[in-house]
Ligand code: SF4
């Protein structure tokens with residue numbers, strides 16, 4: 001499965017990644033991080049296409065996107 005790793009303590013809750021995700025998988029948590037912001041969380045991660053737009057747009061470098069590599073058949 002694709003994966004988005006979130007460094008919640010770097011997030012400043014700017015919301016840029018929320019707008020960037022065309023699958024609407026990112027929301028602000030109700031929890032507070034160490035800086036006093038509501039950090040990003042991901043839901044329905046199985047829907048993530050690993051497009052990486054969220055990671056590219058984040059000015060804080062809070063998001064790392066990993067795409068699952070499926071082994072080739074017959075190899
Ligand atoms: S990698 Fe793409 S689909 Fe996945 S959460 Fe980020 S913007 Fe959304």
Ligand code: SF4
Nearest residue numbers: 011012014015017058
């Ligand atoms: S773009 Fe980065 S700093 Fe802004 S809300 Fe998303 S994870 Fe947080």
